[in-house]
């Protein structure tokens with residue numbers, strides 16, 4: 001993800017009109033084999049190190065992006081905040097709830113440090129249109145909502161182990177910590193409040209080859225399905241919200257989806273067909289017909305690309321970084337759904353994931369407190 005950010009920063013010329021511009025001056029990675037890529041591709045890089053403390057001690061560094069394995073989040077995020085560096089961290093923002101609480105405590109102690117968590121899918125133009133419907137309270141009473149993030153490469157039993165499949169480095173959350181924020185960002189920003197959660201978690205591939213081809217235990221949760229009774233702040237009414245987070249969803253390479261069904265309007269978007277937005281407006285007694293709308297390159301932050309063209313993953317990363325820097329400079333997001341995840345929103349995600357583990361452990365529905 002570090003290289004994705006470097007690439008986005010290199011094409012900042014795509015975003016005319018933004019008053020802020022990132023300049024990457026320092027790079028830290030303990031894998032020194034990666035250093036040459038950064039040296040070769042980033043003009044103005046004056047510090048390359050394998051010790052993050054050296055970057056935090058560098059007075060030329062105003063802000064840091066930290067994308068490291070989950071067991072390092074609390075240590076490095078807290079150190080960055082204490083050093084006074086503005087921080088974009090990665091999800092899940094702490095390997096577990098105590099780690100997340102430690103990061104939140106550091107943000108409270110340093111209120112002038114701007115801290116956000118990365119999540120790019122809401123920046124797809126189809127999702128931005130869907131978010132406008134949330135802003136307009138277009139749904140009437142919400143009947144049901146379904147959000148999720150689906151991968152499939154773990155269907156291959158020959159896929160080797162890596163840190164994301166190891167509890168020590170990825171966390172007990174497994175797939176929930178890895179993919180969960182992508183399915184929670186917009187609902188949490190919408191103010192949906194889950195009252196309780198019933199989770200069914202699956203460890204489908206219990207062994208995987210290590211680097212040398214030997215089979216070793218793989219104990220992380222591959223898939224999670226969460227059902228939450230949730231309150232819509234617009235109406236005060238409860239509705240069922242399902243969240244599917246799956247590393248083994250046959251055929252799904254990288255599918256983000258959001259579906260909201262309501263008494264007055266319904267909407268669906270999926271990265272499987274990212275230009276397509278399906279909308280149904282309903283007037284009592286009237287016709288029920290879904291519109292299939294082609295969205296173009298119409299993101300929150302204007303770019304040089306014309307609106308008829310296609311928008312993709314690296315465009316969503318660029319938009320997310322525009323949102324981070326815009327809010328850092330202006331101290332408010334461009335609009336409600338064009339902002340990165342707040343530390344408080346990550347805390348709610350941790351409450352949900354921790355309750356989901358308990359639900360799975362005891363086979364029960366767990367009440368959430370907020």
Ligand SMILES: NC(=O)c1ccc[n+]([C@@H]2O[C@H](COP(=O)([O-])OP(=O)(O)OC[C@H]3O[C@@H](n4cnc5c(N)ncnc54)[C@H](O)[C@@H]3O)[C@@H](O)[C@H]2O)c1
Pocket residue numbers: 001002028029030031034050052066067068069070072090091092118119120177178
């Ligand atoms: N927003 C997204 O779409 C998205 C996608 C993938 C991963 N992520 C998140 O990004 C983070 C990193 O995941 P990734 O896929 O980039 O992993 P990765 O393994 O590709 O990269 C992690 C990097 O951290 C480096 N590293 C490890 N320990 C370090 C240390 N002590 N100091 C400095 N560098 C260190 C590693 O050498 C490696 O290059 C995770 O939190 C993950 O959940 C987010």
